[in-house]
Amino acid sequence: xxxxxxxxxxxxxxxxxxxxxxxxxxxxxxxxxxxxxxxxxxxxxxxxxxxxxxxxxxxxxxxxxxxxxxxxxxxxxxxxxxxxxxxxxxxxxxxxxxxxxxxxxxxxxxxxxxxxxxxxxxxxxxxxxxxxxxxxxxxxxxxxxxxxxxxxxxxxxxxxxxxxxxxxxxxxxxxxxxxxxxxxxxxxxxx
Amino acid sequence: xxxxxxxxxxxxxxxxxxxxxxxxxxxxxxxxxxxxxxxxxxxxxxxxxxxxxxxxxxxxxxxxxxxxxxxxxxxxxxxxxxxxxxxxxxxxxxxxxxxxxxxxxxxxxxxxxxxxxxxxxxxxxxxxxxxxxxxxxxxxxx
Numbered sequence: 001x002x003x004x005x006x007x008x009x010x011x012x013x014x015x016x017x018x019x020x021x022x023x024x025x026x027x028x029x030x031x032x033x034x035x036x037x038x039x040x041x042x043x044x045x046x047x048x049x050x051x052x053x054x055x056x057x058x059x060x061x062x063x064x065x066x067x068x069x070x071x072x073x074x075x076x077x078x079x080x081x082x083x084x085x086x087x088x089x090x091x092x093x094x095x096x097x098x099x100x101x102x103x104x105x106x107x108x109x110x111x112x113x114x115x116x117x118x119x120x121x122x123x124x125x126x127x128x129x130x131x132x133x134x135x136x137x138x139x140x141x142x143x144x145x146x147x148x149x150x151x152x153x154x155x156x157x158x159x160x161x162x163x164x165x166x167x168x169x170x171x172x173x174x175x176x177x178x179x180x181x182x183x184x185x186x187x188x189x190x191x
Numbered sequence: 192x193x194x195x196x197x198x199x200x201x202x203x204x205x206x207x208x209x210x211x212x213x214x215x216x217x218x219x220x221x222x223x224x225x226x227x228x229x230x231x232x233x234x235x236x237x238x239x240x241x242x243x244x245x246x247x248x249x250x251x252x253x254x255x256x257x258x259x260x261x262x263x264x265x266x267x268x269x270x271x272x273x274x275x276x277x278x279x280x281x282x283x284x285x286x287x288x289x290x291x292x293x294x295x296x297x298x299x300x301x302x303x304x305x306x307x308x309x310x311x312x313x314x315x316x317x318x319x320x321x322x323x324x325x326x327x328x329x330x331x332x333x
Contacts, residue, residue: 032196117260125209168313
């Protein structure tokens with residue numbers, strides 16, 4: 001443990017996860033009520049959605065499949081998930097300056113008792129990477145025109161963030177051990 | 192879909208995730224009692240005279256320090272109970288052999304060194320203490 005970095009307050013990442021899960025809830029609402037899941041016959045964007053238009057041969061066709069790339073990107077759910085993904089990226093690249101951590105240290109931490117123990121900052125950083133991966137998958141599915149891809153990916157990220165914020169469950173830890181058992185990580189030194 | 196249905200779906204998602212969280216937390220304090228197996232992977236010198244608590248961790252484990260502190264308290268309060276820690280970060284083979292799917296995982300070993308039960312996750316202190324009492328009071332005959 002001699003090379004372990006300076007510890008952080010373990011409540012900081014949970015505070016960040018709470019804000020992240022709230023943002024992801026908005027992404028899911030926007031995604032479910034927007035272009036990602038909309039069905040209909042419109043062929044030129046969801047603005048002109050007409051439920052009873054003449055294309056009765058495809059009553060359940062997804063609008064996203066035929067929507068132009070611009071409409072897929074300008075979807076509010078896509079833009080908000082992009083913001084969340086960029087925040088995850090910030091948390092991976094520079095955890096010390098990431099906005100929720102800074103907000104926690106400035107506003108919340110001074111009002112709380114000191115933490116019982118400090119935590120290694122690498123696991124939360126690893127979890128930010130997992131969140132980034134899931135968000136990018138959702139964004140990519142939307143760009144490729146896969147219906148439901150974005151809200152489902154956002155829901156997966158929400159479950160992980162909410163379990164972390166509310167229960168302190170570290171899905172990242174568990175994932176790390178599973179990856180390790182699969183021989184993908186942690187094989188730098190021989191057993 | 193109309194926004195109000197989207198909001199309902201999200202409310203349901205929060206409710207289900209909360210239930211999953213409660214269920215996971217309850218499960219963590221429930222010991223899994225296995226047929227007693229040996230613990231040759233643990234250095235014999237690390238064993239306690241009455242029982243041994245073994246914690247498995249990895250470097251990337253946020254919840255391991257709190258369990259370590261809790262087990263330390265339990266081991267300090269009981270006579271002849273030792274606490275051992277195994278870092279699985281570089282021992283993927285051991286994780287596979289012992290079927291450890293998550294960290295922290297806690298094994299309770301009896302006086303003979305046999306593995307009597309295990310907790311996956313962060314157990315409550317009274318659950319571990321009760322299991323320890325059971326194992327000390329009823330050593331396996333192997």
